[in-house]
Amino acid sequence: MSRVLIKGTQITVPNSVGAGTSFSEATLVRLVNTATGTDRVVTVQETAGGTTVGTFTILRGSVEILEKQTTHTVSVNAGTDVLGAKIGYTN
Numbered sequence: 001m002s003r004v005l006i007k008g009t010q011i012t013v014p015n016s017v018g019a020g021t022s023f024s025e026a027t028l029v030r031l032v033n034t035a036t037g038t039d040r041v042v043t044v045q046e047t048a049g050g051t052t053v054g055t056f057t058i059l060r061g062s063v064e065i066l067e068k069q070t071t072h073t074v075s076v077n078a079g080t081d082v083l084g085a086k087i088g089y090t091n
Contacts, residue, residue: 008086018049020073026086033058035081
């Protein structure tokens, strides 16, 4: 069974596409949407303000693990209720 290894401090995910964060060049990011009534759209870009790699919806009250390249940045469409932290896996 894998366990989550915390590698960074949890922060609020920026809510502007051009201002995304790489989470200190993380390849794995744990995202949690703390909202009780609002889903959010997560955007991953090649670099802050660069080409969009993809998007997905993080449902209210849910947790997702995002795998990305070190230079990719992450942002949400609105709000301050999505938090993220750099993680890894350990046995």
